[in-house]
Amino acid sequence: MSAEKIAMVSRPLCGDLAKCKRCPALVQGRTQPVCWREPNSNPKVRIMVIGEGPGRDEDAEGKPFVGDCSDPLDALLEALRLSREDIYLTNAIKCFAPGWKSHTLEAQGEIETCRRTWLSQEIIAFTPQIIFTIGKTALKSVSVDTTDWPRKFVLKNLPWPLLLHFPHPSGRHPKNRKRYQNIANDPLIVQYRRLIDSLRNLS
Numbered sequence: 001m002s003a004e005k006i007a008m009v010s011r012p013l014c015g016d017l018a019k020c021k022r023c024p025a026l027v028q029g030r031t032q033p034v035c036w037r038e039p040n041s042n043p044k045v046r047i048m049v050i051g052e053g054p055g056r057d058e059d060a061e062g063k064p065f066v067g068d069c070s071d072p073l074d075a076l077l078e079a080l081r082l083s084r085e086d087i088y089l090t091n092a093i094k095c096f097a098p099g100w101k102s103h104t105l106e107a108q109g110e111i112e113t114c115r116r117t118w119l120s121q122e123i124i125a126f127t128p129q130i131i132f133t134i135g136k137t138a139l140k141s142v143s144v145d146t147t148d149w150p151r152k153f154v155l156k157n158l159p160w161p162l163l164l165h166f167p168h169p170s171g172r173h174p175k176n177r178k179r180y181q182n183i184a185n186d187p188l189i190v191q192y193r194r195l196i197d198s199l200r201n202l203s
């Protein structure tokens, strides 16, 4: 899919998303839903990166991965020899949730509601070859069973994209934060980089 076609899909989607009020508890506390408005994708390998949910900076700007989470994402992309221009960037849940408690959002159904309403549309429109999830909430939003990753991952309603995963830098475990300090040499990232490079060479 060309960058122009991706833009044709993405811009109306962002327009519709801006009006979404399906999660009353989140609508009260958000400034706006977050949506990636500048698709400029390199169609050689279609990679969709899915984060967890917007923080305060993203909520204020209406864009994913700005502010505090910008540097870890850019470090991750650099380690994979990618840039923001190479990927489709989104979040599992599009509205800011004060105090971000993924188990509460799961229990209240907001993650599933947002997946069914928006994330699935984005995936169908972009038809990624690789889905790269950052953080467990993102992973859960596209997979059926996260208990035995990577062997048992089956994408919900998706026939074939590769699913790659990496922990979120602000997760509960300090070792996840540490992994971002030397991310280019992280064994998992080295494997992912090889895989992405080989797909690029095939296309």
Ligand code: SF4
Residues within 6 Å of the ligand: 017, 020, 021, 022, 023, 024, 026, 027, 033, 093, 094, 095, 110, 113, 114, 117, 118
């Ligand atoms: S979280 Fe998603 S489904 Fe819920 S109100 Fe926001 S955009 Fe709509």
